[in-house]
Amino acid sequence: MIAYLSNLATQVAIFGILAATLNFILGYAGIFSIAHAVFFGLGAYAGAQIALLLVPDVVLACIVAAAIAGGLSLCLALPALRVRGEYFVAASLGLQMVAVTLFSELKPLTGGIGGLVGIPLPTLFGVPVGVLPVALAALALILLATALLARGSFGRTLTAIRDAESAAEALGKNVAAAKTLAVGFACAGAGVAGALYALHTSFVNVESFTMDYSVLMMAMVIIGGTGTLWGPLIGTVLLLSLPAALAFLPFLPATEVGAVQQIIIGLAMTLLMIFRPAGLVGDLSRGQTTA
Amino acid sequence: MNDAPTIRRRGLVAAGLSLPFIRSAAAQQASGEPYVMGTLFPMSGPNAEYGEAFTRGAQLALSHIAADNMLRRPIRLQAEDSQALPQPSVVGMNKLVNVDRAVWVLVSWTASSKAVAPIGDRAKVIMVNGGAVGPDLSGLSPYFWNVIALAHLEVPVLVDYLTRHRNVKRMALVYVDDPLGDAILGQLRTELPKAGGQLVGSFSVPRAAQQFGPVAARVRQTRPDAVYIASFGAQQSQIIKGLRDNGVTQILCSYSAFSIDSVRQLPEAVGALYTTQKLDFESGDPITRRFAADFRARYNQTPVAYHANYYNAAYLFGLLARQLEQANEEVNGESLRQAMLRTRTFDLVGGRGTFDDQGNLMTQMQVNEIKGAGRTEIVQG
Numbered sequence: 112m113i114a115y116l117s118n119l120a121t122q123v124a125i126f127g128i129l130a131a132t133l134n135f136i137l138g139y140a141g142i143f144s145i146a147h148a149v150f151f152g153l154g155a156y157a158g159a160q161i162a163l164l165l166v167p168d169v170v171l172a173c174i175v176a177a178a179i180a181g182g183l184s185l186c187l188a189l190p191a192l193r194v195r196g197e198y199f200v201a202a203s204l205g206l207q208m209v210a211v212t213l214f215s216e217l218k219p220l221t222g223g224i225g226g227l228v229g230i231p232l233p234t235l236f237g238v239p240v241g242v243l244p245v246a247l248a249a250l251a252l253i254l255l256a257t258a259l260l261a262r263g264s265f266g267r268t269l270t271a272i273r274d275a276e277s278a279a280e281a282l283g284k285n286v287a288a289a290k291t292l293a294v295g296f297a298c299a300g301a302g303v304a305g306a307l308y309a310l311h312t313s314f315v316n317v318e319s320f321t322m323d324y325s326v327l328m329m330a331m332v333i334i335g336g337t338g339t340l341w342g343p344l345i346g347t348v349l350l351l352s353l354p355a356a357l358a359f360l361p362f363l364p365a366t367e368v369g370a371v372q373q374i375i376i377g378l379a380m381t382l383l384m385i386f387r388p389a390g391l392v393g394d395l396s397r398g399q400t401t402a
Numbered sequence: 403m404n405d406a407p408t409i410r411r412r413g414l415v416a417a418g419l420s421l422p423f424i425r426s427a428a429a430q431q432a433s434g435e436p437y438v439m440g441t442l443f444p445m446s447g448p449n450a451e452y453g454e455a456f457t458r459g460a461q462l463a464l465s466h467i468a469a470d471n472m473l474r475r476p477i478r479l480q481a482e483d484s485q486a487l488p489q490p491s492v493v494g495m496n497k498l499v500n501v502d503r504a505v506w507v508l509v510s511w512t513a514s515s516k517a518v519a520p521i522g523d524r525a526k527v528i529m530v531n532g533g534a535v536g537p538d539l540s541g542l543s544p545y546f547w548n549v550i551a552l553a554h555l556e557v558p559v560l561v562d563y564l565t566r567h568r569n570v571k572r573m574a575l576v577y578v579d580d581p582l583g584d585a586i587l588g589q590l591r592t593e594l595p596k597a598g599g600q601l602v603g604s605f606s607v608p609r610a611a612q613q614f615g616p617v618a619a620r621v622r623q624t625r626p627d628a629v630y631i632a633s634f635g636a637q638q639s640q641i642i643k644g645l646r647d648n649g650v651t652q653i654l655c656s657y658s659a660f661s662i663d664s665v666r667q668l669p670e671a672v673g674a675l676y677t678t679q680k681l682d683f684e685s686g687d688p689i690t691r692r693f694a695a696d697f698r699a700r701y702n703q704t705p706v707a708y709h710a711n712y713y714n715a716a717y718l719f720g721l722l723a724r725q726l727e728q729a730n731e732e733v734n735g736e737s738l739r740q741a742m743l744r745t746r747t748f749d750l751v752g753g754r755g756t757f758d759d760q761g762n763l764m765t766q767m768q769v770n771e772i773k774g775a776g777r778t779e780i781v782q783g
Binding site for chain 2: 215
């Protein structure tokens with residue numbers, strides 16, 4: 112049981128990083144990206160290749176993954192500078208589609224649809240180490256960084272951009288720089304999560320980085336509460352632990368187990384959004400209709 | 403000092419909360435408790451049709467094992483939904499291995515299988531695949547076995563039949579660009595010239611594609627005698643419809659993925675050919691006849707290769723565990739593997755099969771033709 116809970120906690124920590132970093136651009140800067148799984152994938156492939164070709168050092172894998180995902184975040188930042196709202200959603204959707212195709216086709220780097228197998232277990236300076244403590248440390252660092260950035264002038268700039276971009280620009284805020292930095296930070300964090308995921312599962316392929324996963328990450332943020340520090344983490348815990356908990360229901364017949372679980376999860380999410388539209392820890396005054 | 407009582411209280415609460423699980427794990431190891439056989443199939447989403455078919459095969463095998471009193475302990479089937487995706491598969495496999503203490507897990511789907519193979523390998527749990535045919539599944543782990551012929555073993559059989567009996571000289575391929583599709587492309591490139599044919603065109607399609615009009619037009623331009631479809635799941639039916647709707651009237655053919663109902667009941671698929679391991683329900687083989695009769699009686703459905711594969715995958719556990727019980731050996735992944743290596747050859751549904759060194763079950767193959775309304779006919783056994 113401990114091993115099972117440890118695996119679940121590792122996944123919660125990894126997806127918690129993804130939700131927290133997505134929340135940084137979605138909740139604070141108002142950038143509605145549905146391409147976060149792209150940077151998760153970039154980090155996963157980078158981390159996997161480092162482990163396969165060089166050394167499975169978890170810190171090295173995370174640094175390289177963050178650098179690559181953060182560097183390539185310009186692919187997301189550039190459209191974010193020109194369009195917003197539903198137009199940016201469409202732009203990020205395009206990026207997601209291109210990335211999935213590239214992940215499937217760049218076989219020397221990604222293994223294609225077959226993916227990369229046999230990724231060695233992680234080490235830290237040559238000593239074997241579990242992914243869980245590293246993932247928890249990375250999650251704590253990212254939450255700390257998010258809290259510090261959100262409280263400072265950078266966070267206020269992002270919030271101003273989210274609420275009224277033109278007004279923020281008129282007040283002399285460097286909107287382009289703020290958006291680019293925010294996207295860079297979020298994507299680098301997603302890259303770290305990707306590297307940890309690759310080392311944890313010892314296998315990566317494109318099916319873990321599709322739009323379904325981008326939507327799942329967005330659901331984690333929205334259900335927990337956008338623009339809050341702990342909301343995305345709580346959303347992650349809920350969306351990952353609910354299916355796991357339902358798997359323990361003893362009365363589900365073997366051929367119906369998946370369908371019943373999906374119906375329960377879907378109903379729970381719908382009811383949650385009806386009664387807590389701003390998310391579990393979001394501002395209760397937000398999200399509800401006023402009519 | 404002041405924190406000590408709090409810590410103790412928290413410790414007691416934590417211990418209390420974990421007690422049911424600790425008891426559960428320990429109890430399962432006690433003698434007389436059921437063996438746990440896990441299934442990790444897609445039970446929701448677009449591939450749930452496969453998961454249901456796989457489960458039915460396994461359930462019938464367990465009922466036969468129980469009816470024959472093969473084992474001293476009963477078997478409990480524990481189903482987990484893989485959604486055919488790596489991440490849910492990892493969660494499900496961890497539960498099966500660490501909570502349910504499964505010693506035998508039936509798996510499917512290439513990506514799902516690859517994701518769980520390291521977990522099973524570390525825990526020394528036997529994983530048996532009867533659905534995925536990607537050639538890269540061979541040798542994933544000493545504990546990962548395949549009871550289905552992998553794709554590269556199916557193509558030569560079909561090429562031989564098509565060139566000899568259907569006078570096919572020119573073949574086109576529509577394939578998903580994954581390890582399975584790549585393997586079939588490679589096999590067609592090497593096998594067709596040997597049989598006097600040629601591959602006149604190969605057209606890769608994205609896994610999520612649903613419209614095949616343009617592909618059909620390009621296929622027609624190559625003037626093939628037959629079109630090989632290397633896809634799986636719901637996409638297969640869409641490709642078949644897309645080709646037929648756009649005037650491709652030539653023979654359609656594929657590997658064992660055409661076994662599913664949604665393809666066999668498709669009017670446009672009538673006349674299509676596909677390979678499976680040998681599975682003649684009217685043969686004199688008593689195991690095959692019993693399987694077919696009981697399957698029809700229980701599910702009111704004619705069984706197909708996937709039902710038989712997972713029947714075999716589950717029944718194999720009964721055969722191996724019986725050996726171990728008779729020798730008073732503990733039934734675990736390692737002892738089951740050793741028993742398999744000692745025995746190698748088993749009488750299963752479809753006939754006698756022999757495992758190779760990498761855990762792949764080698765059986766005879768057959769070519770089937772879809773006759774419509776879910777009926778198929780063996781055209782080469």
